[in-house]
Amino acid sequence: MAETGHGALSASRERGAHTANGLLMLLVGFVAICVGLFGMLALAGGAPAGLGFVLVGGLGFFLIAPGFYMLQPNQAAAILLFGSYRGTDRAEGLRWVLPWMGRTKLAVRANNIISDKLKVNDLRGNPIEIAAQLVWRVTDTAQALFDVDDYRSFVRVQIESGLRAIGSRYAYDDVAHGEVTLRGNHDVVNTELRAELIARLAVAGITVDECALTHLAYAPEIAGAMLRRQQAEAVVSARTKLVEGAVGMVQLALEQLSERGVVELDDERRAMMVSNLMVVLCGDRDAQPIVNTGTLYQ
Missing domain, CATH: 3.30.479.30 (Band 7 domain)
Incomplete structure (x- = not known):
């Protein structure tokens, strides 16, 4: 990460790392082992040149063996060279990198x-x-x-x-x-x-x-009070809807009575009918009718 002129650190950015297929390097390591074994057999047979094959095979094996690592699906490895970021390897399977380079694995799964x-x-x-x-x-x-x-x-x-x-x-x-x-x-x-x-x-x-x-x-300390408030708001909302519906029904009843000539209502009778209908429609309990045997004004 590079430092800016104001002292803040710039954001790092992921980039691909230069790594090798582990299976291919495994084959190279096997060849190195074979070269070393061939040199040992040559030395046993009295051939001084076998020492060179042993050195080449041994050096190759000890350079190749530490560089192997494995990545599972949705796993990545950040490659570091003496603390410096050199890229990220996301290829799954057996992988290989130079043995003096560090590997830090992390999951990129959900x-x-x-x-x-x-x-x-x-x-x-x-x-x-x-x-x-x-x-x-x-x-x-x-x-x-x-x-x-x-x-x-x-x-x-x-x-x-x-x-x-x-x-x-x-x-x-x-x-x-x-x-x-x-x-x-x-x-x-x-x-x-x-x-x-x-x-x-x-x-x-x-x-x-x-x-x-x-x-x-x-929160528990106000839950009871807020529950009562919600209940009150729900009751007010329900009553509002009920009154709106009752007013519409009363208006419809008066209009139809007037249009059909069922009864002639003056202002006082109209007010009385509106009052009775609103009580019936908006009451919590069923209305109990009272039979009037006289006139409306008695």
Whole structure:
């Protein structure tokens, strides 16, 4: 990593490493062994030239043998030369590199993690508990290894920071105003959380394939009060719908009575009928009829 003029470190970038097929080098090592054995047999037969074959075969074997390493599918190895990054090998199978070059393996598979429950204040200052699950993977091995100290710990810390940022950005719930809320707009919140985490983890060469909230609730100290508030809001909303429907039904009844000439209603009778119909339609219990044997005004 090169240092900039302001003292900040520039981001590392992954590049391909110059490595060899391990099976081919295994064949070369076998040839080196055969050369060494041939030299030993020559020395045993009294041929001084056999010493050269022994030296060549032995040197070749001891140079080739330490350079082997194996990569599984979705595994990579960063190649280092005396601490200097020389590239990343992503080819699976038996591989070989010069023995004085170091190899640091890391997985580039998808990882699944569920965060701890965090207590966060939402947009309105209410304490809530929130947790998330996400699927992440390493996309740039050089950044993951050299730009952060421990990329797995870095992921856990950034999940907490991202959750706190999203949790404080929205209210837990808002029935009255129809705003975007944590409880009522899961798709929007999950999309913003993923974008937030991708931006935070980019410095470590990590991307987020999927994330979603797994736990969302009011903190225990206010859960009871908020439950009563939600119940009250639900009752008010239901009553509002009920009154709207009752007013429409009363209006329809009066219009049809007037159009068909069933009864002539003055203002006082009309008011009385409206009152009775609203009581019947909006009451919690069935209305008990009272038979009036006199006139309407008695």
